[in-house]
Amino acid sequence: MDLGELVSCVGSLSCLVTQVSAGLTIGLLLFLVASGLTLIFGVLGLVNFAHGTLYMLGAYFALSAYAATGSFLVSTLAGTLGVATFGLLIERTLFRRIYGADVLMQLLVCYALILIMDDVVKIIWGGDFLKMDMPDTFRRPPFIIGGGIVPLFYLVLFGVTLAVALLLALCMGRTRFGRTVRAAAVNSTMVASLGVNTNMVFAAVFAIGAALAGLAGALSAPIRSVVPGAGVSILIESFIVTVIGGMGSIGGALVAALLIGLTRSFGSIGFPLFTEGLMFLMMAVVLLLKPSGLAGKHPA
């Protein structure tokens, strides 16, 4: 523990700028994965233990697209849309059969999917860890703001993830589709009786959730190594986010993800060996005091 270091950091503008900008960026990336998880859970009642696999696929799709075209835009779109398509595919073939099934069934199907996809990825892209390139424009020296360091690429990540978060909030809050989805989350039978094709709604929600995970994978591929099995650690973090935020709540997930991002970035200064423990501690505290999460409506 190094509280003196932490105090002096909070007291210095340069340290604050660096840590806050890094924490928010990492938090927003995490939010993309967690929001898909929480959305799928809220509407479909499915705990997608294979969500990390979607993140991993996004990274691989982006990597191949970038190698082929050299365009960051194309690679991001490929990651997002590719995983959305893949999500649609597994929703129609696998998950559709287990809606309403007990948790054991859901867990086992996801577990099987993780096992299969880790190997499929290995067959297609090889078992080696890979690294996606990034455009030279992003490689310029970092901005110095108030003495703090902010790399251009992190600013790009911040901008894109924030825009997607806002778009998601708008889509869920203000559009007809969003209202249908929210209604389906509460009572899908009633929505179906109103003549809405709930099958379509479910498929769309799963595809959107998958697309968000794919986007996160695609965006982080240039700065993280891409490797079979990369989904698991992301899965655990995003689960922590959804538990703290409240299962099914997108707003809660946003708050929790930013909280985790900042905990990580300041934790590495104040509690270098206990940063991970801090996240679990936060989760345990939330579970003990408010089991439904910060913004949860579903009773646990």
Place this chain on the structure above:
Amino acid sequence: MMLKTHPGGPSRRGILMASAGLGAVAVTGFPMIASGQGRRPIRIGMPTILSGRVAQLGISSRDAVLMEVDKFNAEGGLDGRPIEMIIRDSRGVPAEAARLAREMISDGVDILFDGEPSSGGFAVHEVVRETGTLTLHINTETSAMSADPRQRFWNAFRVARQGIHDSVAGGVYAAEIVKARNLRRWMTISPDYAYGRDTTAEFVEYLRYFTPDVQVVGETWPKLFQPDYTENVTRLAQGRPQAVYSCLWAGDLVAFVEQAALYGLFSQSQYFAVNMADYTTLKQIKQLPRGVHSGNRYLSSYPPQPANAAFARDYNRRFNNYPTNWAWQAATAVHLTTAALKKVGGTDPRQLAAALKGLTIDSPFGADGKVTMRAEDQTLVGYAIGWGTTIPTEPYVEGIQTANWSQIFQLEQEWKKGKGWA
């Protein structure tokens, strides 16, 4: 994944026999071994990691073994007896490695190549301590395996580089640069598990041994499988060190380098990354920063010997990939084993062990063209260790300074005494 040298390993044979209604025979053992004693192949079992996160290293170890074994067989083997490799995937699970070793031993292998890193390596070590099978550990770098007398027994040998050797060599090299550039404020970023902690502590110890006024002003320890290093990178940025040490490796090192480069850290401090100079890492870093100090894991240009370059070329041609640190170690295991086999003329484990002890052979990977299996603790010495700085293109590392083995021996002995091991 039974391999090309000899199709149809024991398990497949077991299935065939069982399905032919000979279930009882298959259960009691593999009597096929008994037949044809005269020209029976020398069978070597090898558990290693062929799937999961470390698969690329295990695969390179397997490939190098196959390449060298094929060479030995093509030259007529041991009086016409070829070597047959039985290579199985442990998936990186130590218990599975131990089980595979046991299974291979009960299937009657003559020699075991343990292709596991330290965790699985110690698991296999315990198995062969009980069975007395001649075993060459080819990827265990943890010094304690051979340095600690309690871990030693007659039938286990290590054919791998060793943490303490690397730390001494790195300390000597870094101390020179510290003196030349007056680098006093250091930070470290290393993985938060046994390898990272031990290696970092040893490096710092030897750095201080040569330059006592060096200060470590901060440490940051990423977790195993941590996907993102931003928090560790910003921690380094806050500390404003003059030099940074890291023993991150492979995918973790690549991710760290990319993120640190975006934060402009490489222009602020001198970096010492002991595991950088390995092709799996060098090839994946898209814009390799210039001037990062690194030890050689495996480089085709170092040691600068025709035999080493030829090894890399053959390997590259056959597997369309580059050798790794695990590849040269595996090849060396084959070289030592075949030399001992020829000396003994048979596969008696006691005789082979006696032949291996103190054996010196010509090697493409030796500091002066030779490597030795040191008799006293049955571990490999004399392999080439060098430190240099990175450049963005082939050969990736320049200005390599070769470590001095007599200095390594001297400090290693002092280190052992300090631990109560010598």
Place this chain on the structure above:
Amino acid sequence: MSRFSGWRGDVLVALIAFSLVAALSLGVGSHALIDFIIRLGIFGLLALSLNLLIGTAGLVSFGHAAFFGSGAYAFGLLMQSGGWSVPAAVLAALTGSALLALVIGVLCVRLSEIYFAFLTLAFQMLIHSMVISWVSLTGGDQGLMGGIPKPPFLGVELARPAHLALFSAFCLALSAVLLRQVIRSPFGVALRMLRDNPQRAAFLGLSVFRYRLGAFVIAGTFAGLAGVLMALYVSGAFPTFLYWTTSGEALFMIMLGGIGTFLGPILGAAVFLFLSDRISGFTEHHGLFFGAILLLLVLGLRKGMLDWAVDAWRARGKGRGV
């Protein structure tokens, strides 16, 4: 079921099974068979204990390996510290695992099943991470090194594989008898009622929390025993023991054998080990094979082999009008 087939019947069946295994391992004496019996004892016990949670209590734990690991590490550390006899260290390791299960259980069992599955997973990952980081105690990623001493007790020499196989089979048989009594007891009846009809259970004034916590601790303790056997088998303890993949494999075994039949998990463990050895013998893509098998089982058969066999038998019996 007749009055004579209570615990006496179970003991009888266990004794017969144990004698058969003993005769087999001592008589045939093949290394491969002895190894298989040891591993069947380990994983059969792990799967059986997990099924107390899943099959009986309806609590889907994805973190059962945490207690498997705690048993292995506690036992290994005690034996390495010297001065402990095997039975004493086993008891201490089981107590340790029970305590760990109590702590994690208090946090987890109050929650709905979805949270429960995830939280057990998360705590297991936390413990895994702690074991990796606490190098001075656990040896970190390299595991407990240097072997585990196995001093003989009561004429049992666990350093000899045949003895370990018998000990392992004995532990499995004894645990199976004990677990079966737990399931038959009023406590087990209450667990099933909580699973199938929580309203009625609440109406009867049963404390969901206490009963589930009880089941969680019992299951964790038996998983700890499986861990002890594992530590004896590999002469060490490794972080993979408590990684999520080990929990996944235990779930797989249960699904393979059947959750509705008491002996299903043991059959599942046996089939899993057999398949695992065969599949990793001819391919590096065992995940692909196992995943496909699992999908077929879950989506096709929808139950394990023994469940399926029992149901088929009953259906046949009905068809004949018996």
